[in-house]
Amino acid sequence: MFNSVRVRFAPSPTGHLHIGGARTALFNWLFARHNDGTFLLRIEDTDRSRSTAEHINSIIEGMEWLKMDWDEGPYRQTDRFDIYRSYADKLMKEGKAYYCYCSPEELEQRRKEAISQGKTPKYDGRCRDLKEPIPDRNPSIRFWMPQEGEVTVNDLIKGKVIFDNANLDDLIIVRSDGTPTYNFTVVVDDVDMNITHVIRGDDHLNNTPKQIHIYNAIGYEVPFFAHLPMILGSDKTRLSKRHGATSVLAYKEMGYLPDALVNYLVRLGWSHGDQEIFTREELIQYFSCENVGKSSAVFNPEKLLWLNSQYIISSRPEDLAELVMPFLIKEGIMLEGRTIDKEWLSKAISTLKERSKTLVELANSLKYYIADDIEYDPKAKEKFLNEKNLPNMIELKKLLEKLDDFIATDIEKVFISFVEESNIKLGNIAQPVRVAVTGRTESPGIFDVLEVVGKEKTLKRLEKAIRMIETSKV
RNA sequence: GGUCCUAUCGUCUAGUGGCCCAGGACAUGGCCCUCUCAAGGCUAAAACACGGGUUCGAAUCCCGUUGGGACCGCCA
Numbered sequence: 001m002f003n004s005v006r007v008r009f010a011p012s013p014t015g016h017l018h019i020g021g022a023r024t025a026l027f028n029w030l031f032a033r034h035n036d037g038t039f040l041l042r043i044e045d046t047d048r049s050r051s052t053a054e055h056i057n058s059i060i061e062g063m064e065w066l067k068m069d070w071d072e073g074p075y076r077q078t079d080r081f082d083i084y085r086s087y088a089d090k091l092m093k094e095g096k097a098y099y100c101y102c103s104p105e106e107l108e109q110r111r112k113e114a115i116s117q118g119k120t121p122k123y124d125g126r127c128r129d130l131k132e133p134i135p136d137r138n139p140s141i142r143f144w145m146p147q148e149g150e151v152t153v154n155d156l157i158k159g160k161v162i163f164d165n166a167n168l169d170d171l172i173i174v175r176s177d178g179t180p181t182y183n184f185t186v187v188v189d190d191v192d193m194n195i196t197h198v199i200r201g202d203d204h205l206n207n208t209p210k211q212i213h214i215y216n217a218i219g220y221e222v223p224f225f226a227h228l229p230m231i232l233g234s235d236k237t238r239l240s241k242r243h244g245a246t247s248v249l250a251y252k253e254m255g256y257l258p259d260a261l262v263n264y265l266v267r268l269g270w271s272h273g274d275q276e277i278f279t280r281e282e283l284i285q286y287f288s289c290e291n292v293g294k295s296s297a298v299f300n301p302e303k304l305l306w307l308n309s310q311y312i313i314s315s316r317p318e319d320l321a322e323l324v325m326p327f328l329i330k331e332g333i334m335l336e337g338r339t340i341d342k343e344w345l346s347k348a349i350s351t352l353k354e355r356s357k358t359l360v361e362l363a364n365s366l367k368y369y370i371a372d373d374i375e376y377d378p379k380a381k382e383k384f385l386n387e388k389n390l391p392n393m394i395e396l397k398k399l400l401e402k403l404d405d406f407i408a409t410d411i412e413k414v415f416i417s418f419v420e421e422s423n424i425k426l427g428n429i430a431q432p433v434r435v436a437v438t439g440r441t442e443s444p445g446i447f448d449v450l451e452v453v454g455k456e457k458t459l460k461r462l463e464k465a466i467r468m469i470e471t472s473k474v
Numbered sequence: 475g476g477u478c479c480u481a482u483c484g485u486c487u488a489g490u491g492g493c494c495c496a497g498g499a500c501a502u503g504g505c506c507c508u509c510u511c512a513a514g515g516c517u518a519a520a521a522c523a524c525g526g527g528u529u530c531g532a533a534u535c536c537c538g539u540u541g542g543g544a545c546c547g548c549c550a
Contacts, residue, residue, distance in 0.1 A: 012550045047549055104548055111547085120476045121546065140548050158479065167477055167546090175548040182550045206478055206545040229480080229543090236542060264486095267499090271487055274498040293487080295480050296543060303486065303500040313513075355512040415509085430509035442511035 005037025006196045009063075009070070010186070012044045013055035016247040017062030019299060020201065020231045020239055023265040027228060028199045029068040030266070030287040040193060041073035046185055048078070062248040066258045067280075075193070077185050084180035087188050087218060088141055088173060096217045097173060099139035100127040123169050141174035143184070143214060151209040156226035156289040158202070163209035171210055183207055187214040195223050199289075202227035226289050229269050230296040239299055255327060255358030257315070260308040268297040277310060309357040317346035317353065320362065324349070327363035333370055340370070348452045351444035365443075369452055374439040374461065381435060389432040390469050392422065396429055397462045406455040408447040415447065436465035 009025040011017065017025075032039035041063065045051035060074065077084075091097035111121040128144065145168045153161045173184035180188075190198060205227045215222045233243030245251060251261055263278055270293070272278070272286045312320065321342055328334040348369045349362065356362035368374050376385065399414050400406075419426050430446045437458055443449050450458050 010550090014550075044550060050549075100548090102548095107548080115475075118475055122476095161478070163478075169546080172548050177548080179548085181548070186550090201544090202479065203544050204550090207550095209478095227479085232543075234485085238543080267486065269486090274488060276486095276499050297487090298485060300485050300500070306500055309513090352512095354514090419509095426509045428509090434510065440511090444511080446509060 004196075005032060005035040006040070006194050007032050007037060007199055008040040008042050008073075008190070008193065008195055009068075010042040010044050010189075010200075011059050012047065012050075013052060013059060014047065014050040015055060016249060017059045018239070018246040018248065019265070020246075021059075022062065022066060022248045022261075023231060023268060024199065024201055024228060025063065025068055026066070026262060026265055027226075027270070027287075027292070029070075030283055031197065031199060031226075031289070032071075033284045034287045037196075038071045039069075040075065041070040042075045042077070042189060042193070043073075044077050044182065044185065046077050046179055046182065048179070051078075058247075058249065065252055066248065066262055072193075075189070077180075077189065080185075080189070080192075081180065083192060084174075084185055084188050085178075088180065088184070091143070091173070091217060092141065094217075095144070097141050097143050098128055099130065099133065100142045100170075100172070101130070101134040101137045101139045102127060103137070120167075122167075123171075125170055128170070138176040140172045140176045142170045143173045143210075143217070145170050145210065145213055151212050153205070153208045153212065153225055155205070155208075156197075156224055157229075157292050158205065158227055158294060161205065161208075165209075165213075168210055168213070173214075183210055184214065187211050187218065190223060191215065191218060191220045197224045197226060199226040199228065202229055226292070228292065229294060231268055232296050232298050234298060234300075236298060243299065244301065255360035255362070256304070256308050257311045257323070257359070260311040261304070263311070264304040264307050268299070269293050277307070305357050309354075312356055312359075312362065313354050315353070317349040318342070320349045320353065320359075321345045324359050324362050324366065327359050328366060328370070331360070331363050331367075333363055333367050344452070351448045351452060355444065368438040368440070368443070372457075374437070376435065376439045377441065380439065380441045384432040384435040384441070385465050385469055387469060389428070390466065392418075392424065392429050393432055393436065393462060393466055393469075395422070396433065397459065397466065400450075400455070400462070401459060403455070406451060406458075408445075408451040411450050412447045432465075433462070437461045 007028045009021075009028045011021050011025075029039050031037070041060075043056055043059075045056070056074070063070070088097065107123070110124070114121040123142070127139075127142065133139065146165045149165050151163050151165060153163070155161055171183055172181055174180050189195075208225055208227075212222050231239050233239045235243075239246055245254065248261070252258070259280070262280075262283075266278070266283060266287075267276065270287070270291055272291060278286070315323075325334075329336050334340065345366075348366060352362055352365045356365060396415070396418055399418055400411070403410055403414060415426065415429065419429060431441065434443055434446050434449070435441060437449060437453055453461070
């Protein structure tokens with residue numbers, strides 16, 4: 001039994017935080033929070049040539065955006081080389097590791113040969129019993145893997161998985177330049193950081209038996225393992241750039257809500273009966289490795305989009321007003337630094353919530369509320385802003401001018417009585433007005449639109465439309 | 475090629491031997507609501523990969539086949 005749960009997310013900063021990584025992080029985070037444990041962030045940057053500070057920042061930004069807070073770290077493996085060194089020395093001293101003088105080129109050549117002969121490429125162990133160093137060569141350090149027997153991985157998700165030791169390679173734990181390698185650093189760190197549960201992608205399942213042997217050699221108890229199924233693209237191959245956006249921050253820019261992404265990601269592989277939408281609290285309360293599926297899942301952008309629209313619908317307009325602000329500026333709908341009446345904006349948003357699937361869509365719809373002037377959609381203009389509708393528009397404008405309280409219920413009364421008196425359908429007047437005021441054929445209910453746009457702008461826009469029709473008449 | 479994982483509607487999944495001639499959700503079609511567009515409601519079509527066992531009984535357990543995926547680096 002362990003005292004308390006300690007889990008970690010250990011990304012390599014060779015790219016942005018992507019969908020797959022984010023889900024791994026999320027499951028770790030949920031597991032920690034559910035068990036009242038500790039969640040740590042560890043940057044695995046031992047590959048110095050491919051790791052960048054920019055990616056570290058981007059990963060952290062992604063984590064923060066998704067509101068997955070960590071209790072310890074971020075640790076960086078490059079800060080911990082002394083620790084790996086001491087463990088490597090210990091293994092050398094105990095005869096559990098040895099110097100290997102084979103050069104990468106030689107190894108590569110032997111590997112190619114093995115493959116061409118149809119054999120499994122495997123290190124032949126030729127340096128194991130070397131008594132004398134080979135001069136003028138910097139050796140790497142290899143771990144002496146047991147050659148007989150088997151290891152079993154007791155996986156919380158996959159169950160019991162048995163590996164034959166004979167298939168395991170003597171892997172390099174320290175490169176010839178003195179830097180440690182992945183399979184060694186993970187074990188040392190997980191031991192050193194008292195990790196109780198290793199939750200990661202199942203692409204690591206095959207590494208696990210090797211790591212277990214390293215745990216044994218170092219003399220530490222192995223943690224629990226949970227290997228998560230992969231996320232695939234629509235063609236069932238590993239999710240990559242080919243499948244569209246894979247960076248978490250790209251979804252931020254496309255106007256997705258972090259909670260929606262989290263909700264979508266958690267349902268890829270995990271379920272709780274038939275429930276589709278969860279609050280964070282529910283996720284933390286319900287999450288368990290037992291309910292994680294074993295098979296890989298295909299990433300489905302349409303369902304994510306639907307979830308996002310659901311989250312927008314259930315958000316408070318005031319909150320959406322804050323969230324949409326950067327998009328209004330980015331889309332050039334609002335000038336940076338210009339102030340806007342928050343209460344009015346919230347009212348506008350409440351009419352738009354259920355027709356916006358993303359914050360970008362919301363911002364674009366907000367355009368006809370905020371802008372001083374509107375542009376007509378050419379087709380809409382042609383169909384509704386014409387001579388046929390002109391008399392009605394003129395008449396309605398007159399009636400609206402007389403209205404003191406420019407609120408939806410009163411506006412509606414004006415429309416209804418006008419429609420009854422002139423014996424036309426509501427649509428016959430609503431659509432031309434809609435185009436005159438929004439420039440489009442689709443919008444929230446016209447009475448609400450007019451109220452939000454306000455009397456002054458409404459009349460101005462109607463006037464403009466009327467004049468435009470009149471001048472084009474000649 | 476070797477090793478390992480995996481297999482329910484197009485997709486995400488419920489299902490842990492009888493409650494299942496398989497339920498929910500996205501997407502798709504139809505209808506309702508309606509000033510447009512949505513949202514919402516109703517509804518339709520849509521799956522246990524295949525073959526053997528075990529069992530009174532199998533989507534569920536076992537074996538095989540096939541399909542899919544991952545790993546086999548001085549990458550992580």
